[in-house]
Structures are given as C-alpha cells and as structure tokens.
Amino acid sequence: MPSANALPQNAQSALDGWIAAAAPVVEKICGTSEAGWAQVRASYMSGLNHLFPAPEGVTFGAMALDSVSAMTVVPEGKTQGRVLLYIHGGGYVHGGVEGYRGLTGRLASALNAEVYAPDYRQAPEFPFPTPIDDVFAAYRALLSSGVDPHNLVLAGDSAGGAMVVTIMRKARDAGIALPAAGVAFSPWANLTHSGLSATVRDGIDPLCSVDFLNKLARMFLAGELPTHPDASPVFADVHDLAPILVQIGENEVMLSDAIRLAANLGEARVRTSLEVWPGMFHVWHLLAGILPDADQALRNAVRFLDDALHAGAQRDGRRTSI
Numbered sequence: 001m002p003s004a005n006a007l008p009q010n011a012q013s014a015l016d017g018w019i020a021a022a023a024p025v026v027e028k029i030c031g032t033s034e035a036g037w038a039q040v041r042a043s044y045m046s047g048l049n050h051l052f053p054a055p056e057g058v059t060f061g062a063m064a065l066d067s068v069s070a071m072t073v074v075p076e077g078k079t080q081g082r083v084l085l086y087i088h089g090g091g092y093v094h095g096g097v098e099g100y101r102g103l104t105g106r107l108a109s110a111l112n113a114e115v116y117a118p119d120y121r122q123a124p125e126f127p128f129p130t131p132i133d134d135v136f137a138a139y140r141a142l143l144s145s146g147v148d149p150h151n152l153v154l155a156g157d158s159a160g161g162a163m164v165v166t167i168m169r170k171a172r173d174a175g176i177a178l179p180a181a182g183v184a185f186s187p188w189a190n191l192t193h194s195g196l197s198a199t200v201r202d203g204i205d206p207l208c209s210v211d212f213l214n215k216l217a218r219m220f221l222a223g224e225l226p227t228h229p230d231a232s233p234v235f236a237d238v239h240d241l242a243p244i245l246v247q248i249g250e251n252e253v254m255l256s257d258a259i260r261l262a263a264n265l266g267e268a269r270v271r272t273s274l275e276v277w278p279g280m281f282h283v284w285h286l287l288a289g290i291l292p293d294a295d296q297a298l299r300n301a302v303r304f305l306d307d308a309l310h311a312g313a314q315r316d317g318r319r320t321s322i
Helices: 009-029 037-051 097-111 130-144 159-174 210-221 255-267 292-315
Strands: 058-065 068-075 083-087 114-118 152-157 181-185 244-249 272-277
Touching (some): 068 097, 097 114, 097 292, 152 159, 152 292, 159 181, 181 292, 255 272, 272 292
Parallel strands (some): 152 181, 244 272
Antiparallel strands (some): 058 068, 068 114
C-alpha cells in the first residue's frame, strides 16, 4: 500500500513540518498543555502560513459577514461577480483562516474568483452547533449582499468539507438559494468513525488517528449525538443539493465515510463526483506547489467549480467563453 514515505523529499519535509506545527494542538487536546486555546490556534496557524505561504498575485483583507469575521482573498484579474466561500478545517476546534492563505490564494487565482473564508467560532468555547451556525450566517450574508447564487460556489476541507454539505442542506431547508456547486476536500463526514478505514487505515494516515478524532468529536459535540445530521452528513437527508465533488486520500481513516457520503449524495439524486487519491493523506491539498498530487487535485476541483459557474452564467443568459 502506498504511504507517506513514498512522497518526494520536499513534500515529506513539508508534511513533517505540518505534523510538528500541530504538536501543540495535540498536546492541548490531550490535556498535557497549559497554553490557552487562542495561543495554541495562533501558533498552529502561524506554522501553516510559514509552510504553505500565499502565492503571488493575490490580496488579502478582512471584513464581517453578518457578525462573523472573514478573510477576503482577491486575485489579480478576477472575473466580476465570481465568489467562492471557503470553509477551513480543524475539527471545529483548532483551525483558522490565517493558515489557509496558500490554499485559498491558489483557488482564487485558478478560479478567477473572490474568496471569503469565515473565521467561525470554535469548540470548546463555542461547541456544536455554533461553528455551523456561523458559517451559515456568513453564507446568508453573502446572498444578502447581492452575490448571485449562480456565481457562488463552496469549498472546504475536513470539518469544512462536511460543512459544504451541511450548509447546502440548511439553505435548502430555509428556502434560500443554493450555490452553483461545492467541493469537499477530505470531509470529516461521520463523527462515529464507523467506517472500515477507521480500523485498517488507523496508523497509516500521518495526520489523523481515530483516538485523536474521537477527542475532537467529544469536544465539539459537547453531549450532542455524533449521528446528528448537522455533525455527520452521512446520516443526513441530502436530496435537492447542488453538484458536489468529494476528494479523499486512500490513506485516510476517513476514506470509508467519504465514500459513504458520496453514496448518500448519489442515492439522493445529487450529481456527485468522487475521487479517491492513492497514497494521499488528510487534506494533502495544502501541499499545492510542493506535491504534484495536490496540484492535480486542485486543478480537478477548479474545473468542477468552473464548469458549474459557466452553467449558471448560461442559465442567466450571460454567455461566457470556455
């Protein structure tokens, strides 16, 4: 079976750096650190920003979407009106937008879209459902600001990948417009971790162990059931959602549940694409510019979103070149 040991040396070095940057997070979640959560998150995001810096040709800013602060990412030569809402990962506990300048910058440039990344509140200070509610508030704020839903797409990784599905569901249930499409990178789609890969991949995925994920889930859920459809979209009613692409690494403990998520979507007649990447680990996309598999995965994701945006523009009678 391919493993992280087969990575090119520069990619392996970046992965090792990522694991080192995450060490204080692991210590905090395991109860062996006295540092505060703000300090731990800031240190981790600083580490990611150093390892995966922003590309040239993008400008970063900040704004509020409703009451939720958000990072803005604007590429040179953006296509007017195109918007990507990017939902960062971190198990609803330890993520932050500052560590995603590299990934969101690359997506913004490739898609020629303005990116908004909500800096949603996180557990344990703000457990379920606050992170999800914050992202949904940001989504609604974009629509209220005049963003055309046909020009709006979603993407996210890990917990953010699961929220791509959940935000669409909440929009459907609220009777408001859905985005044109969504992409879920390595989605954390089942907080029960009942898929086979949680057993056979545990110890292979260099970034996520089942024990660590269980600790994150307990911290986030704060007594809510892990089968709640907002926490675990594999258990949700997902009919009438926009097209969704799921990308998952073959070495991930989340593999089986990502496949189950794609099956749940497909059986609900949602146009669904699933990509399983041999030998890849959790959210390998962050290594874009370093790891060829990350570059290709992002190209596939951009193509999927771009096709949906073109289709939306044509439905509105605004013909665009392909």
